[in-house]
Amino acid sequence: MAHTETTDLASFSIACAIGASLAFSISDITVRSFSASLPLAEVVLFRSFFGLAFILMIFARGQGLGAALRTRRPLAHAARGLFVVISNVTYFAGLAALPLAEASAIFFVAPLLITALSAVILREHVGPLRWLALAVGMVGVLLIIKPGSISFQWAVLLPALSALAYAGMHTMTRNMGLSESALTLSIYIQLSFVVFCSVMGLVFGRGDWAGTGHPAAEFLLRAWVWPTPVDFGLFALAGAASATGGYLIGQAYRCSAAGLVAPFEYTALVLAAFWGFAIWGEVPGAVSGLGIALILGSGVFVALRERARRLPPSAKRASGRR
Template sequence: MARSQALTGILFAAGGTMIFSINDVAIKFLSGGYALHQVILIRAFVAMAFILTVIHLSERGWSQVGTSRPGTHLLRVAIIMVSNVTFFLGLAALPLADAVAVAFISPIVITLMSIVFLREKVGPRRWAAVVVGMVGVVVMLRPGAGVIQPAALLVLVSAVLYASGNLLARHMGGTESAMTLSFYVQAGFIVVSLCMGLWAGDGHMATDDPIWAFLFRPWIWPPLADWPVFLATGLSVGIGGLMVTQAYRTAEAGLIVPFEYVGMPLAIFWGVVIFGTFPDATAWVGIALICGSGLYVLWRETVVRQRTQDAA
């Protein structure tokens, strides 16, 4: 039963990540002409329509909307909201593969969190992997260009919050279904995006800065040609988000995270095919350091956990 559950979690993680990659492509495509909160609002409405349809057709029905942990949901929604905003602001100004590579610092972040908050002991090998991963982040920040890239820093913040949100999903998995978790996330997106639109949707805070322009651009009515892209981002986040959430609910984070790395080759593929961008030599170095160190950390966690189980 445990092996079947682990396999299900792996399949959900890999499949959900592949579907999520469509969301990243669509958001980057839309970032040149729309305000981020408008994109998130339309995306959330599409995703919510999908989630409500699944809830209506499922055996448990509308009981899945109920929860005894509203405060924890609110905290998770806030974490995921800020994680999304910071990632997409960075994504608007970075090549797709660069942004995704920096986001994959999450396993390193989880290791550091376990040291700080859980007081776990980390051996020299994992410390070495953490250091290598952070070096990879520094490479992606490109300080040699004369400045630290603010866009990459935003993605780094997003990675920290993404790791926190997934750990929280694992913590809530005993009482909350994937459908419940996804419902409240999309509801939070709708509320916050509407509020943001009422505040800044008229464009009075618009700027020419390549990063912040995406956040404060005025709302416009999308032309018919862009609606399929909005539909794609909404369905991808609805389906992909549900799958990844279910993966973290049912299996340990250390088992799931490696299979999210399928997003890296997909990001390179989409970057070349859709945007005509290919990672340069510096980016490849950063990608190799970050992904290599992250995968090594996860492998070491698996080895240590297996030894502990065998000793018991």
């Protein structure tokens, strides 16, 4: 019975991770659509307002904001919020200067870093075959990046920094899942965005630092302007997608080992290739297709390995709460 429950919990976590990847991909392409018109901090600020409202209406189940904000770990939430702000800002700035598939591929060193950090910091067991599978996934990432054919520009460091911050954030998520609900984790993330973007608006909102000519820098520093009604519709879409993705990925990492959840975030890489083709006409080459296949293969292998063995109790069950 315990093994069946653990297997069901693993399936639930996998479904959450895949659903989160879809939601985040919708948020990503929506935010990227503003890269030539509005400043990033303004876009994320409005996205966060809508996201916070969406969380309270859909996921709070009648809880007030005060109840959802109760926590015994405010400093941990602040640190996690800093990680996610750094991850988002650097990733979206990178999207303004790099093709969607390329930026996503560079970012997808993150699940590998999460697995490594979970083994080193959280003492989760990662066997040699899983390390090998994740190494194969890394080879797939490198095939998509094609490092030997990219003329170096500092913008490629942005999604790499985003990946490092993202790995730190979800290592903390796994640790905090023993005491914090997915709702509380999600709300503090949105509030972190609101605080950071408000400060960005006060400092850079007049556009005095703009004019560099670099797409990533301009996305960060251009002057704030009042959005159009269409813009507000896109903000609402991005907010709902971001809130849904944040809630689902928080559930995934609370309920199962980070090494199980992380490979399924590679679903977002396939979605990035799809959206890049459907919206911007970006067509991955044969080498990139091979890279995607290796990444998916490594994720499926890790999932099958995890489902065949007894996973440790989840954070949610260990704490005795649903």
